[in-house]
Amino acid sequence: MHTRDDLITMLKHFDLEEIDAKLYIGLLQIGPLSVGNLAAKMDVERGKAYRSLEKLRSIGLITTTLSNPVICKPVPPLDALTNIIQRKENEFITMQKIANKLADDLKEITRNTDQVSAASVSVIQGRHNIYSKIGKIIQESNSIIYIVTTAKDLVRMYHTSIPEKIKICKGEGGEIRIVTDSDDASMLSIISKLGATEIRVGKLPSKSRMIVEEGKHLIMSGGINETMDMNDDSDSVLDSNSAEMVENMYSLCEHLWKRSRVIEQLKKMSK
Numbered sequence: 001m002h003t004r005d006d007l008i009t010m011l012k013h014f015d016l017e018e019i020d021a022k023l024y025i026g027l028l029q030i031g032p033l034s035v036g037n038l039a040a041k042m043d044v045e046r047g048k049a050y051r052s053l054e055k056l057r058s059i060g061l062i063t064t065t066l067s068n069p070v071i072c073k074p075v076p077p078l079d080a081l082t083n084i085i086q087r088k089e090n091e092f093i094t095m096q097k098i099a100n101k102l103a104d105d106l107k108e109i110t111r112n113t114d115q116v117s118a119a120s121v122s123v124i125q126g127r128h129n130i131y132s133k134i135g136k137i138i139q140e141s142n143s144i145i146y147i148v149t150t151a152k153d154l155v156r157m158y159h160t161s162i163p164e165k166i167k168i169c170k171g172e173g174g175e176i177r178i179v180t181d182s183d184d185a186s187m188l189s190i191i192s193k194l195g196a197t198e199i200r201v202g203k204l205p206s207k208s209r210m211i212v213e214e215g216k217h218l219i220m221s222g223g224i225n226e227t228m229d230m231n232d233d234s235d236s237v238l239d240s241n242s243a244e245m246v247e248n249m250y251s252l253c254e255h256l257w258k259r260s261r262v263i264e265q266l267k268k269m270s271k
Contacts, residue, residue: 004025007021007025008021008022008025009227011024011025012230012231013159013230013231014081014084015059015084016061017052019044019048019049019052020052020055020056020061022042022044023038023042023044023049023052023053023056024056024061024062024074024080026038026041026042027062027072027073027074028074028077032071032072032073032074033071033072034069034070034071034072035049035050035053035069035070035072036069038053038072053072056072057072059083059084059087060075060079060080060083060084060087061074061075061080061083061084062074062075063075119240119241119242119243120239120240120241120242121238121239121240121242121245122238122239122240123236123237123238123239124219124236124237124239125233125235125236126231126232126233126235126236127156127230127231127232127233127235128230128231130219130221130235130236130237131156131157131160131161131162131230132160133219133237133239134147134157134162134211134219135160135161135162135165136165137211137213137217137219138162138165138166138168138169138174138176139165139168139169141169141172141174141213141216142169142172142173142174143174143175143213143214143215143216144174144175144177144213144214145169145174145175145176145177145211145212145213145214146177146178146179146210146211146212146250146253146254146257147176147177147178147179147196147209147210147211148178148179148180148204148209148210148211148212148253148256149180149204149208149209149210149211149224150180150181150182150204150207150209150224150226151180151181151182151184151187151188151191152187152224152226153209153224153226154178154180154187154190154191154194155187155190155191156230157194158190158191158193158194159230160230162194163193163194163195166194166195166196167195170195170197175197176194176195176196176197177196177197177198177200177253177257178191178194178196178198178199178200179199179200179201179202179204179253179256179257179260180199180200180201180202180204181201181202181203181204181207182201183201183261183263188201188263198262199263200257200260200261200262200263201260201261201263202256202259202260202261203259204256205252205256206222206223207223207224207226208220208221208222208223208224209221209224209237210249210252210253212246212249212250212253213246214250215243215246215247215250216241216246217239217240217241217246218238218239218240218241218242218245218246218249218250219237219238219239220237220238220249221235221236221237221238
């Protein structure tokens with residue numbers, strides 16, 4: 001059973017702020033209430049409660065009566081979350097439909113400049129942005145890619161599109177090698193669902209992540225906040241195609257790979 005804080009964190013994946021999640025959970029636990037009574041019971045300032053409940057109503061997590069005072073009633077959890085998913089699916093379909101035309105229009109107003117081929121180094125901020133970049137590198141690769149990171153980071157990756165990207169990469173002849181720091185059976189059972197070519201367990205240099213594509217690309221970070229919050233904007237990585245940096249980190253990953261333990265059970269689960 002997840003704690004209340006865990007539930008609030010998980011609801012953030014559905015674009016809910018902490019106060020939104022708190023009020024929705026409160027309604028589920030207590031039952032239908034007026035805005036004033038709910039604000040008092042949840043110790044939330046009345047004006048903030050009004051704004052939050054209006055948001056919850058607009059995205060389909062609560063319904064309200066026409067009575068005076070207005071009574072707020074929570075929509076059953078599965079129906080509520082499905083409402084949000086369907087809205088996001090519609091937004092995604094809309095973006096897909098206009099993407100090509102929009103790209104062409106933006107290209108028309110783009111100033112032509114000489115393209116300089118040089119190594120680039122940049123910083124990517126925010127967990128969603130980081131996982132999107134990792135997924136893009138994996139999807140477009142047909143080489144060996146090392147993913148060296150903590151077990152919790154890999155569990156978070158499982159809840160993104162990265163498993164689908166790994167499948168595409170392997171279909172193009174690529175190879176995904178994972179080195180992680182925990183042999184906890186419950187975590188490894190989730191990590192195996194990423195679909196990597198092979199998973200090994202060993203000691204990491206630090207609580208950090210390295211994603212290195214042979215001869216091409218590198219993503220690396222310092223310490224990682226191990227919460228499951230996918231909206232963690234404090235998470236950041238260095239992103240580079242510098243040949244020297246890629247070669248050095250790839251050699252380190254190969255070294256860690258050779259020193260890590262092969263677990264036969266994991267090989268079976270990852271197939």
